Amino acid sequence: MDAQLPNIKKWIVMYPVYINSKKTMAEGRRIAVAKACENPTCAEIGDCCSYLKLPFAIEIDKAYPRDFMQRGRVRVLLKTEDGTLINPSISSRKQLMLRVAEMVPRHHGRTKKQETASTSTTGPSQKSGKGGKKRR
Template identity: 45%
Template sequence: QRVIVYPNYVNAGRTVAEGRRVPRVPGAEDPTAPEIYDCIVNGLKLPAELENKAYPREALLRGRVRVALRGPDGKPLNPAVTSRSKLLREIAALLPRHPARVNRPKQPAGGAAAAAAAAAAAVGSSASGSKQQVSAKKGGGKKKR
């Protein structure tokens, strides 16, 4: 028996309506298909294939993993993973510890707030400049004969 795993199934940033199939708590934000593949092959020791296919609900999200849960005799290849739901929960538990996620550079704590304030200041200054330009144009235009 082989099952398909799309990244949205274990994405903590998605809602159930958007395709998430596990609780938010063990999941990770925006996992990729290669990260999921690594967790399955290296962490769970299950045979898997990485495929360049699109998620049906979101055509721009590429990548899925096809996983074999049972052998030809029908017995589970990993006794801890006997169903699709257990597989998804195990993947969600392994994703936060994936090397690509652990070694990611972290943004400074005030980085997002400072960037938002700078963007607001830039928008405010350009808005006042455009008002001055508009007022300078008033009264101009075609002359009536």
């Protein structure tokens, strides 16, 4: 197995926090909120990498240093040993993050969850923001 894949330590690391729209830049997000997705998991990121035909490895025993309660990270191989890109449309870490963040909301595991959630919740209340007691 080790002969066909290069040293995994050289692969780029991608923590789910990097593309999480719920996190701030200080908490570790690396892309714009508008482009980020809500609470991605390592499995979803891995599925997106396999769809993009990029070799990946999920490391469950690792944690993000700024938030050590967040377990797991994904290692992805962008270039081969001789420097040729595996997927020509993705040439950098940033491009990978943007593509994965774009794909995660359409992940097959998420679409099923959202269909059941959207039927039970109601829209926002019609009450105005200015509350308080009315005086006579």
